[in-house]
Amino acid sequence: MYQNINKIYHAAIYVRLSKEDGDISSSAKLESNSISNQKALILDFLKDKKDIEVVSVRVDDGYSGSNFERPAFQAMLEDIRHGIVDCVVVKDLSRFGREYIDSGKYIERLFPALGVRFIAINDNYDSLKGKNQADEIIIPFKNLINDAYCRDISIKIRSNLEIKRKKGECVTPFVAFGYRKTKTDKHKLEIDPSAGGVVQDIFKMKLQGMSQDAIANRLNELGILSPFEYKISSGSRYETGFRQKEQALWSSVTVRRILENEVYIGNLVQGKRTTPNHKVKQTYVKPEDDWIRIEKNHEPLVSDRDFEIVQRLLGMDTRTSPDQKQVYLLSGIAVCADCGAPMTRKVSLWQEKNMLIIYVPQIKKQNAVPVIEYRKRIWKMPYW
Numbered sequence: 001m002y003q004n005i006n007k008i009y010h011a012a013i014y015v016r017l018s019k020e021d022g023d024i025s026s027s028a029k030l031e032s033n034s035i036s037n038q039k040a041l042i043l044d045f046l047k048d049k050k051d052i053e054v055v056s057v058r059v060d061d062g063y064s065g066s067n068f069e070r071p072a073f074q075a076m077l078e079d080i081r082h083g084i085v086d087c088v089v090v091k092d093l094s095r096f097g098r099e100y101i102d103s104g105k106y107i108e109r110l111f112p113a114l115g116v117r118f119i120a121i122n123d124n125y126d127s128l129k130g131k132n133q134a135d136e137i138i139i140p141f142k143n144l145i146n147d148a149y150c151r152d153i154s155i156k157i158r159s160n161l162e163i164k165r166k167k168g169e170c171v172t173p174f175v176a177f178g179y180r181k182t183k184t185d186k187h188k189l190e191i192d193p194s195a196g197g198v199v200q201d202i203f204k205m206k207l208q209g210m211s212q213d214a215i216a217n218r219l220n221e222l223g224i225l226s227p228f229e230y231k232i233s234s235g236s237r238y239e240t241g242f243r244q245k246e247q248a249l250w251s252s253v254t255v256r257r258i259l260e261n262e263v264y265i266g267n268l269v270q271g272k273r274t275t276p277n278h279k280v281k282q283t284y285v286k287p288e289d290d291w292i293r294i295e296k297n298h299e300p301l302v303s304d305r306d307f308e309i310v311q312r313l314l315g316m317d318t319r320t321s322p323d324q325k326q327v328y329l330l331s332g333i334a335v336c337a338d339c340g341a342p343m344t345r346k347v348s349l350w351q352e353k354n355m356l357i358i359y360v361p362q363i364k365k366q367n368a369v370p371v372i373e374y375r376k377r378i379w380k381m382p383y384w
Contacts, residue, residue, distance in 0.1 A: 005044050009087035009117055010053045012076045013042050016060040016095050035061055038091045045089075045121050052087060055079075065098035066278050068106075074099055080116055082322045092122040093142050099279065100147035104140055156215045163268045164192030167293040172270065174236065189268070189298040198224055202258055203302050206310050212252035212259070218248040225248050227258075259314060265307045266300035269293045303309035 004153050015038040017022035039057065046052050056079060058072035068074075080087040088111070092094045097103040111118050111127065118127045125139060131222040178199035181190040198219070205215045219226075225233060228248040264268060273283045302310075 005302055006053065008127060010055045010085055011046070011052045011087035011089050011117075012079060012085040013039065013046075013054060013057045014073065014088055014090050014096065015039055015042070015057070016061075016063060016065060016070070016073075018062065018064045023242060038095060041091055042089050042121065052089075055085060062287060064278075065094065065146070065148070066154070067099055067281070068097060069103055069273075069281075080114055086115055087117040087119070089119045089121070091120075093120050093125070093139070094146045094149075096120065097143075098146040098150035100140075100143045103143045103146070107139065107143075117367060129301075148340075162271070162292075165292040168268060168297045170268060170270070174231065177230065177258065178264065179298070188265075191299055191301060195230055197266060199258060202255060203264075203306055203310060206259055206308060206313060212255040215255045216250040216252050219255075224250070230262050256314065259310050263305070264301045264306050266296045267293060267296055268297040 016037050017035050017038075048057075056076070058076045060070040063070040063072075074087065076085065080088075088096075093103065097106075107118055107127075110116075111221060119125065123139070123142060161171050164187065170181065170189055171187065175181060175189060177193055178196045179189045180195075182188045182190045202215055202219075205218065206212075211217070226248045229275040258264070269291055271286065271290065273285055275281060275283050
C-alpha cells in the first residue's frame with residue numbers, strides 16, 4: 001500500500017471473544033483473550049502512533065470467528081463504506097476471524113480496494129508497510145491454522161454434546177414449559193410446580209372434549225401466562241419469532257405443541273436438528289431414526305395412557321361448532337361404512353321437526369373422478 005507520512009488514519013479497534021474461547025479451562029489463555037485485555041493491548045500499541053486516531057471500538061462478545069455475520073463487525077464495515085474508518089486494528093488474526101476463505105478475502109482484496117489499513121499486532125502485520133515474500137506465505141497459512149482450529153473445536157463440541165444426550169442429560173438452553181433445570185445439576189429436569197400444573201390442566205381439558213382453540217381461549221380468559229411470557233417473567237432471555245403482539249397469548253398451535261410433546265411422559269428427545277458443519281448456520285431436521293430418545297428420563301407430568309388417548313384425539317377431526325365449547329360426542333368417529341369418509345353433523349327441519357342429521361356431504365370431483373353424492377346413508381334422530 002502506498003505510504004503517505006502526512007495521512008492521519010481513523011481507526012476502529014476490533015475485539016472479539018467467542019463462547020468457545022470463554023470455555024477454555026486454561027486461565028492464562030482466557031485472560032489473554034478477554035475483551036478488556038484485548039482493548040488494553042491495542043490501546044497500548046497505539047499510544048505512540050501519531051498517525052492513527054481511534055474513532056470507534058467494536059466489540060463482538062460471544063460470537064464465533066467461523067463467520068463474519070457479527071453485529072459489531074458489520075457495523076465496522078458500514079463505517080468503512082461511509083468513509084468514517086480507514087484503519088482496522090486487532091490483537092491478532094484469530095480475533096479478526098477464523099474462516100480461512102473470508103479472512104483472506106477481507107485482508108487481501110476488500111480492505112486494499114477500499115484503502116483500509118489493517119494491523120494485526122501479535123502477528124506483526126501492518127498492511128501499510130507492504131508485504132514481503134514471507135508474509136505472502138505466513139498470513140494465509142495462519143488463517144488456515146485458525147480455520148482448522150475452529151473446525152477442531154466444532155467437532156469436539158458436537159461429540160461432547162452427543163455423549164451428553166445419550167447419557168440423558170438435557171443440553172438445550174431452554175426446557176419445555178412445565179419443567180425447569182435442577183439447581184444441583186443443570187443437565188437434569190424437574191417439574192416446575194406452577195407451569196407443570198398448567199400442562200396437566202391442558203391435558204385434562206383435552207380429555208374432557210375441548211378443542212385446542214377452546215383450551216387456548218380458556219387459558220387467556222384465566223390470565224395464565226403463555227410459555228413465552230412465563231419464561232420472560234422468570235428472568236429468561238428466551239426469544240421467539242412467533243410473537244405477533246406486545247404480549248404473547250395462548251394459541252391453538254401452542255396448545256397442540258404441548259399436547260404432542262412426549263417430554264411430559266418422561267421421555268427426553270434431543271438432536272432433532274443440526275447444521276451441515278460449523279460454517280453453515282442454517283439448520284435442518286434430521287431423520288427421526290437419528291434422534292436421541294431417552295425414555296423415562298425424568299418425572300412425568302402425564303400418564304402414558306392419557307398421552308396415548310390425547311394423540312388419538314388429535315388425529316381425529318375434532319373441530320367444535322361456533323356456539324359450542326366442547327367437541328361433539330361422535331366428532332372424528334362417525335364415518336361412512338361405504339367410502340370411509342368422515343360424516344358431517346347438522347340440525348335441520350325434517351317433516352316439521354328439528355332433526356339431527358349425520359351424513360356424508362357431496363364429494364367434489366378429484367383427479368377426473370365423477371362427482372358422487374353419498375346422501376343415501378343418513379342418520380336421523382329427534383333434536384330438541
